[in-house]
Amino acid sequence: MAARVLDGNKIREEIIADLAVEIRELKAAGITPGLAAILVGDNPASHIYVRNKVKACQSLGLYSEKIELPSEASTEDLIKRVGELNRRDSVDGILIQLPLPPQVDTQAVLEAVDPAKDVDGLHPVNLGYLVSGRPGLVPCTPAGIVEILRRGGIAMAGSQTLIIGRSNLVGKPLALLLLREHATVTIAHSRTRALAPLARQADILIAAIGQPGLVTAEFIKPHATVIDVGINRLTTPEEIRRLYRQSSVPLHQLEAKGSVLVGDVQPEDASEMAGAFTPVPGGVGPLTIAMLMVNSVRAAKRRRMDQKKTTTGSR
Ligand code: NDP
Numbered sequence: 001m002a003a004r005v006l007d008g009n010k011i012r013e014e015i016i017a018d019l020a021v022e023i024r025e026l027k028a029a030g031i032t033p034g035l036a037a038i039l040v041g042d043n044p045a046s047h048i049y050v051r052n053k054v055k056a057c058q059s060l061g062l063y064s065e066k067i068e069l070p071s072e073a074s075t076e077d078l079i080k081r082v083g084e085l086n087r088r089d090s091v092d093g094i095l096i097q098l099p100l101p102p103q104v105d106t107q108a109v110l111e112a113v114d115p116a117k118d119v120d121g122l123h124p125v126n127l128g129y130l131v132s133g134r135p136g137l138v139p140c141t142p143a144g145i146v147e148i149l150r151r152g153g154i155a156m157a158g159s160q161t162l163i164i165g166r167s168n169l170v171g172k173p174l175a176l177l178l179l180r181e182h183a184t185v186t187i188a189h190s191r192t193r194a195l196a197p198l199a200r201q202a203d204i205l206i207a208a209i210g211q212p213g214l215v216t217a218e219f220i221k222p223h224a225t226v227i228d229v230g231i232n233r234l235t236t237p238e239e240i241r242r243l244y245r246q247s248s249v250p251l252h253q254l255e256a257k258g259s260v261l262v263g264d265v266q267p268e269d270a271s272e273m274a275g276a277f278t279p280v281p282g283g284v285g286p287l288t289i290a291m292l293m294v295n296s297v298r299a300a301k302r303r304r305m306d307q308k309k310t311t312t313g314s315r
Pocket residue numbers: 141164165166167168169170171188189190191192195208209210211214229230231232284285286288
């Protein structure tokens with residue numbers, strides 16, 4: 001029997017519907033959550049990502065602004081702009097679109113963001129909150145993966161969960177979030193030996209690698225849940241034929257669009273072996289922006305409600 005598809009677009013709609021209620025409440029209290037995105041240089045993918053984030057803000061009635069800096073911007077230029085946004089009351093969330101150009105010290109820029117406005121959850125203070133189990137802003141993609149599992153009815157507590165990938169952006173924070181959900185978490189990476197047999201023990205297998213189709217049938221325990229975080233763009237028929245043994249649809253897509261988006265998991269193997277899986281596109285991707293909106297609203301609520309309490313209290 002073919003595996004159940006965990007539909008990221010549908011789950012995003014559910015999250016956005018819940019969020020719309022919270023936004024209405026905030027607006028009734030005179031608060032319009034605001035997000036500012038800093039975009040450096042002319043990386044086309046970064047421009048598309050920021051445009052989609054701004055569009056998501058607009059459709060939810062959030063205030064948003066895009067700050068564009070030239071590709072030769074320095075670390076100091078960025079830190080200065082971040083400082084201005086830190087001080088602006090109308091801005092609740094500050095997003096630094098990564099990657100930054102090589103001359104910029106990315107970590108220094110991320111650390112300049114006020115942790116209360118760090119909607120990407122990448123500031124060491126928020127990562128520290130995550131480690132110590134205190135409430136803070138959590139990185140969007142890992143938070144989205146937990147939402148998919150929760151809303152998809154996948155039992156996390158007590159599960160054997162393997163995450164392939166140990167980045168600060170995905171693998172490491174995701175491991176901490178899943179620990180919070182009482183999963184038994186293992187993290188694998190490029191130095192892990194005998195990866196396939198290790199993966200085959202997992203009830204929940206999460207691939208956050210960046211290698212098209214690395215996870216094949218031999219990695220997947222029958223009926224396991226497979227979450228594919230990878231986003232890889234294939235541009236030749238040979239690459240596509242290597243990944244798809246049965247379907248010719250991707251080859252037609254390549255002809256029509258010039259490239260095809262695929263994940264880290266062999267899609268036909270996931271469909272045959274898994275109990276449930278996230279497709280690419282349409283799985284984890286849609287959740288990342290949804291969770292950015294959730295974080296922006298959460299940041300607005302915490303910071304501005306706190307301000308209101310302080311002002312009222314000091315009267
Ligand atoms: P990184 O490149 O930072 O990390 C990749 C991880 O995969 C590393 O830990 C690396 O190990 C590990 N790895 C690489 N090759 C292998 C291998 N052959 N076997 C086992 N492990 C391996 O990537 P990110 O975490 O930032 O992103 C991972 C993927 O997820 C990318 O495709 C990215 O585009 C996608 N992504 C998707 C998002 C979405 O919204 N859907 C959001 C963010 C990312 P080591 O540490 O040893 O080098």
